[in-house]
Amino acid sequence: MEKYSGKSVYGGIAIGKIHLMTKREQSIVRRKIEDTDKEIKRFEEAKETAKNQLAQLYEKAKVEVGEANAAIFEIHQMMLDDGDYVDSIENIITKQSVNAEYAVGITADNFAEMFSSMDDAYMKERAADVKDISERVVRILSNAEGTNDISGEPSIILADDLAPSETVQLDKNMVLSFVTVHGSTNSHTAILARTMNIPALIGVNIELSPELEGKMAVVDGFAGVIYVEPDEKTLADLKKAKDEELEKQRLLLELKGQENITKDGKTVLVYANIGNVKDLAYVLANDAGGIGLFRSEFVYLESSTYPTEEEQFLIYKKAAETMAGKRVIIRTLDIGADKQADYFDLDKEENPAMGLRAIRICLNRPDIFKTQLRAIYRASEFGKLAVMYPMITSLEEVKKIKEISAQVRAELREENISYNDIEEGIMIETPAAVMISDLLAKEVDFFSIGTNDLSQYTMAIDRQNPKLDSFFYPHHEAVLRMIDMVCQNAHKENIWVGICGELGADLELTERFLRMGVDELSVSPSYVLPLRDKIRSLDLSK
Amino acid sequence: MKEFKYVITDPEGIHARPAGEFVKAAASFASDVKIAKEGKSVSAKKIFGVMGLAVKQGQEITVTVEGEDEEAAAAKLEEFLKANL
Incomplete structure (x- = not known):
């Protein structure tokens, strides 16, 4: 049994198999482009597609987590339309005669850096928003698949960090818990987990090695702990706690x-x-x-x-x-x-x-x-x-x-x-x-x-x-x-x-x-x- | 040109959501709208710029509106700030 601690953002107990969600590394290649106007047009189209996707996400999130929490996806659409952001990308394409993916990547880094360097915890978090929208555009430009879906059984999602869009895109019936290495209680993912009543831990010091995939684990959202391959006693204790919790919820609903x-x-x-x-x-x-x-x-x-x-x-x-x-x-x-x-x-x-x-x-x-x-x-x-x-x-x-x-x-x-x-x-x-x-x-x-x-x-x-x-x-x-x-x-x-x-x-x-x-x-x-x-x-x- | 000052009362400052709404409101006017804090001035029609000011509770911003619909724009934006921030 391995035990890892983190910060709990929502209580509750989840028992199930681990599903690793690793970000597919989007290696962005810098390519020379002859026709920069065409490249700018390609970017504009990808940006529109991204905005449409975000509009759909907004609608989905509105139903699942309410308007206030869904608002972030509206902000994301505005960010894609931000004059400085768009100018920067188009400038890089024109001046350096490079591909749109590269221009988006560089611009994302610069804007994220601006937020990360602020001495304000909330604003620092916004760097993740810039990266999230930019990755979406790059994905569309390079015809890459969307975030990985969970197939099979409901699982404990283990990830380095989750962008708000990734959290909302997941099929909630397949998620038992969120466990991330990074993230903060200010992050939208934490807010969404709370709204969705899913046990969630952040800041868990665990190495995301591929062997973890499919391993049995228990997340104790009250204690802020995840046990990988728990021993029988731990499992039995937490199962009991989980049953008591369910009983409590039943009472709440009924009584x-x-x-x-x-x-x-x-x-x-x-x-x-x-x-x-x-x-x-x-x-x-x-x-x-x-x-x-x-x-x-x-x-x-x-x-x-x-x-x-x-x-x-x-x-x-x-x-x-x-x-x-x-x-x-x-x-x-x-x-x-x-x-x-x-x-x-x-x-x-x-x-x-x-x-x-x-x-x-x-x-x-x-x-x-x-x-x-x-x-x-x-x-x-x-x-x-x-x-x-x-x-x-x-x-x-x-x-x-x-x-x-x-x-x-x-x-x-x-x-x-x-x-x-x-x-x-x-x-x-x-x-x-x-x-x-x-x-x-x-x-x-x-x-x-x-x-x-x-x-x-x-x-x-x-x-x-x-x-x-x-x-x-x-x-x-x-x-x-x-x-x-x-x-x-x-x-x-x-x-x-x-x-x-x-x-x-x-x-x-x-x-x-x-x-x-x-x-x-x-x-x-x-x-x-x-x-x-x-x-x-x-x-x-x- | 119209100019007014406003002190943010929202405990969270100008965070993402109201920033987005403010930008939307500013963008609905033809006039040029600028928002400044401690000498740093940005376009109020660009969300990154507005969020980048990282305005906190108790800080004062100066909003400058210049253009054909500046009267209406200044009135509307001041009203928005008072109601939301």
Whole structure:
């Protein structure tokens, strides 16, 4: 097995035989010409033919990859008509009495050189465009065949580099993947591969020896690796990954836009957990109904000093706007000694899980807390935000939090800054909060059960210590009964209850949670559709 | 002769696609159209020249139009730049 790495331009896994696409070397011969007018006419005709071919390519590409990506072939036609380009070719023919192929070749080199020498990555790439159009004209002039077609079975295309015209000309049903030695993520080929959803790697350091033709290979577009003649284990692993990927795509196709509803008609909210605004795209791609847990820690951890109200406002506003009216639940700062930013200056602790963290820091340092709340309230006008407080253990804490948030709202009103009244909820992640959930339910708008911390506090098992794994029962009845209790207490006060920990994505427990009456499950974006699939297969009437 | 200046706002600068559209628009007029950046002037009717200027976001270009339809051409091209670049 040989392994080569490159840069992935599109994820996905392809398994199949290699097909080498080597550029037929067009050796251009310089010939003396007597009748230069005739030669110029020959060039003009070849240029027109080339333009017609490009016009057809444009139409083909428009259907396959959309107008914006097809536009390059329109540009190519304009390049062929460019006054300087044509003048240069005709000048060389006339002045040197040489053949058109040679004049086109020299002109192409000169123009390509002009682009290559620019200090602009995008413009450097355009040298490839000049070469591409010129090679086409030379091919027509010398009656050469077009680019090599793939015959036989769909293959992994391995090439030094691919011109955009070559990429589009390929029969897409015969292409499993593109792998090139050169090329950049700016190249049209990369853009086209992405649009066509074909796994593609560029910049792969592999020697294109003829022996590679027909060899079995696997392209892992996620890892940016191609394995030539993979061993059994690699092949089996990647086959499995590929099946999972296909399953995911099947779910996407079948389940996107569908309701999270059981066979007997019970609907559940399925939201996504995110740890960065960058994840918003995955949330939308996986069709989540909202964001059930927006971990705001990254705002602090990615900063070298306390993030300002304005910085935070912009982040929350973006989340609210992107989710366009879907609920976005922002969990306030959940930092502790195990996960801290230097500027917080927290003491080292023996037992950070039970230390000064999350809401405890916020209540000790109301200035930090108020800045975050102000940002959240200001952003509330741009969508449907909710706020959630972590690590709650007592009724007194909740009352204090509510006082502070009331102060924040009062200050905003005084400053004539508008905001929406948003839902305020708490995380239920300590046994103490579970036991007094009947009292807490009277104070807040919703509960979200954090099963990771709840499990570790209930079983007294540190999840960071692998030696304790054999004592850890993820489905421990104690935790499940606690969840049941929280649901009942929430519903008695008519507030909704969700789960945002790992257990929420555990498909073995979905039925039990629904029977308990859980209203919302918040999971990683990639679990949204598998969970929807599970929910739709359940029948709670049985 | 008509002349106007314009600062490119498109984050990608004058890249291939708008360059092509600009050249197409310029070529539809009889007037001579030139586009200049930092003293370097090229014909706006030739795509290689326009792309060769490698105009980036924030840079200023000067467009000069000379000929029988210069009024209309200058107005149209300025409008194009504002809408696309």
